[in-house]
Amino acid sequence: MSSSLPWPLSMHLLMLRPKRNGRWWRRSLWRSVERVMGEVELSCLAYVKMYLHACLFPRCSVNGLLLSSSPAGGAVCVTDCVPLLHTHLPLAPITQLALTQVDVWCAQTQQRIVGYYQANACVSDSSPTPCALKIADKIAEQCNNAVLLMIDGGKMSPDYRVPPIVMYERKDTRWTLKDKHTIMLRQWEETRDIASQLLDSGDHSLLVDFDSHLDDITRDWTNQKLNAKIAELVSPANALPPGGGTVSIVTFTWSSSTARGRQQNINSMSINHMLLENSQEWRNWLRDPT
Amino acid sequence: MASVSEMYDVTWEEMRDKLRKWREDNHRNSEQIVDVGEELINEHASKLGDDIWIIYEQVMIAALDCSRDDLAWTCLQELKRQFPGSQRVKRLAGMRLEALEKYEDASKQYDSILQDDPTNTAARKRKISILKAQGKSAEAIRELNEYLEQFVGDQEAWHELSELYINEHDYGKAAFCLEELMMTNPHNHLYCEQYAEVKYTQGGLENLELSRKYFAQALKLNNRNMRALFGLYMSASHIAASPKVNATVKKANVKYATWATNQINRAYQGNVTNRVPGC
Numbered sequence: 001m002s003s004s005l006p007w008p009l010s011m012h013l014l015m016l017r018p019k020r021n022g023r024w025w026r027r028s029l030w031r032s033v034e035r036v037m038g039e040v041e042l043s044c045l046a047y048v049k050m051y052l053h054a055c056l057f058p059r060c061s062v063n064g065l066l067l068s069s070s071p072a073g074g075a076v077c078v079t080d081c082v083p084l085l086h087t088h089l090p091l092a093p094i095t096q097l098a099l100t101q102v103d104v105w106c107a108q109t110q111q112r113i114v115g116y117y118q119a120n121a122c123v124s125d126s127s128p129t130p131c132a133l134k135i136a137d138k139i140a141e142q143c144n145n146a147v148l149l150m151i152d153g154g155k156m157s158p159d160y161r162v163p164p165i166v167m168y169e170r171k172d173t174r175w176t177l178k179d180k181h182t183i184m185l186r187q188w189e190e191t192r193d194i195a196s197q198l199l200d201s202g203d204h205s206l207l208v209d210f211d212s213h214l215d216d217i218t219r220d221w222t223n224q225k226l227n228a229k230i231a232e233l234v235s236p237a238n239a240l241p242p243g244g245g246t247v248s249i250v251t252f253t254w255s256s257s258t259a260r261g262r263q264q265n266i267n268s269m270s271i272n273h274m275l276l277e278n279s280q281e282w283r284n285w286l287r288d289p290t
Numbered sequence: 291m292a293s294v295s296e297m298y299d300v301t302w303e304e305m306r307d308k309l310r311k312w313r314e315d316n317h318r319n320s321e322q323i324v325d326v327g328e329e330l331i332n333e334h335a336s337k338l339g340d341d342i343w344i345i346y347e348q349v350m351i352a353a354l355d356c357s358r359d360d361l362a363w364t365c366l367q368e369l370k371r372q373f374p375g376s377q378r379v380k381r382l383a384g385m386r387l388e389a390l391e392k393y394e395d396a397s398k399q400y401d402s403i404l405q406d407d408p409t410n411t412a413a414r415k416r417k418i419s420i421l422k423a424q425g426k427s428a429e430a431i432r433e434l435n436e437y438l439e440q441f442v443g444d445q446e447a448w449h450e451l452s453e454l455y456i457n458e459h460d461y462g463k464a465a466f467c468l469e470e471l472m473m474t475n476p477h478n479h480l481y482c483e484q485y486a487e488v489k490y491t492q493g494g495l496e497n498l499e500l501s502r503k504y505f506a507q508a509l510k511l512n513n514r515n516m517r518a519l520f521g522l523y524m525s526a527s528h529i530a531a532s533p534k535v536n537a538t539v540k541k542a543n544v545k546y547a548t549w550a551t552n553q554i555n556r557a558y559q560g561n562v563t564n565r566v567p568g569c
Contacts, residue, residue, distance in 0.1 A: 017470050059355075066359055088456060088484070088487065090456055090459055090491070090493050091456065091487045091488065092487070092489070092491040092493075093486075093487050093490045093491070093501075093517075093520070093521045093524055093525075094517060094520070096524065097524065121501060122423070122425050124424075124425060124427050129457075130459060131459075179524070212540075214516045215516075216522075217516055217557060217558060229558050
């Protein structure tokens with residue numbers, strides 16, 4: 001499937017909804033544009049590393065930063081993550097140090113910090129802690145569409161079918177639950193399988209977070225080795241098409257609305273798309289956000 | 291799946307000694323303990339003699355940690371058979387109930403232990419752990435405080451209390467707990483460094499100065515503690531940048547921060563090829 005669009009962006013979006021009257025058309029266009037603006041895409045690499053971080057320290061709260069290598073504006077594309085701490089998350093010095101170091105590294109590698117993730121030690125409670133909110137606020141000062149991601153330990157059973165994550169966005173100084181229809185995970189099944197494979201083979205112990213780096217500074221908190229291992233396992237079809245994330249998100253939207261009865265050329269799915277797969281579990285998950 | 295002894299080419303004696311070392315150092319590497327211990331129990335039980343009972347206990351706790359309920363049940367049965375009516379085995383049965391999230395039943399089990407022996411610290415600590423697992427931190431803190439009024443010397447409990455306070459963002463009380471620990475363990479650099487981090491987080495000029503002093507103390511006790519080194523740099527820089535300090539203090543702190551930077555750069559150059567960003 002070619003990633004170049006023969007039609008302009010607005011025409012694609014119009015195909016989703018029949019034109020009823022002039023006002024309806026304009027409203028649907030605006031809503032579609034708003035949807036593209038509010039969308040967050042989570043890459044395989046970011047998800048796998050976050051998941052492995054939570055698995056490596058199952059008895060501790062863990063946190064980390066979400067990074068993006070795509071330019072600001074439009075949808076947020078989380079392309080990588082940096083695992084930070086697994087001890088004493090609410091204490092300031094190491095958090096400040098880590099934020100500074102990651103910031104400088106990002107400037108050197110043309111990335112930016114776009115979010116924060118945390119997994120609580122207490123599996124029954126996956127709501128953001130005060131320190132999570134504080135750090136996310138700090139990130140939101142620099143990045144407009146920053147996201148706060150909580151990993152739901154309760155949903156991380158061996159045969160989990162849906163991504164065990166809850167995402168929050170900032171609206172009027174408060175962090176509110178993000179509309180699930182705006183969260184995208186490319187090649188979800190493949191991503192999940194890669195994470196399980198690395199866990200089973202014990203390669204998750206290759207992951208180095210900032211805490212581990214401070215215990216032994218020869219260990220690399222940017223995780224180049226693990227990144228390479230994950231890249232090996234990811235199939236070529238999962239690579240971002242030229243032009244960046246915005247183009248492919250439009251493609252998702254287009255294929256999601258026409259998936260029924262049509263051959264899918266790209267197997268990427270938004271969480272909205274999962275609904276069209278007629279899976280009872282996924283539908284139940286969408287209906288019940290807890 | 292290859293056995294541990296095949297994979298690492300170790301004898302059963304070495305495996306037994308490794309388990310003893312992990313037991314004495316109180317390591318929580320449960321997956322490894324389960325791998326080594328299960329093989330030892332299955333293949334070499336007869337050679338272990340009386341050591342086998344303590345290994346059963348160690349492996350059982352590790353198995354609960356790894357959700358290996360089958361192995362935990364086997365170990366518990368063996369221990370029950372050998373030591374019927376033992377409080378220690380009753381505690382293990384309680385821990386198994388906790389792992390199955392049957393907190394009410396576990397609590398009853400511990401209560402029955404405490405009825406027979408009110409000074410049983412293990413059962414009291416397990417009850418506090420149940421509160422922690424259920425997310426009831428305020429109650430856990432209250433119970434732990436009551437426990438520490440009676441058992442003032444229990445360092446594990448003081449440390450646990452400091453962790454609970456840190457998670458509740460009650461830094462003043464966390465600092466108090468760490469002060470108790472530092473008093474009884476003056477040579478432990480980790481307590482000094484943790485105390486300094488808590489003081490730094492509390493903020494304010496006085497607390498920053500105190501945190502700098504304790505980071506320096508931690509470095510004196512262990513000059514390879516990177517957290518203490520970074521902490522010294524950050525606290526000294528913050529003090530030097532503060533508008534409330536006079537010129538002498540500013541100059542002194544700039545000196546400390548520069549020294550810390552040099553030490554950090556030396557540590558990184560000595561060990562890794564990439565330079566330290568942001569320092």
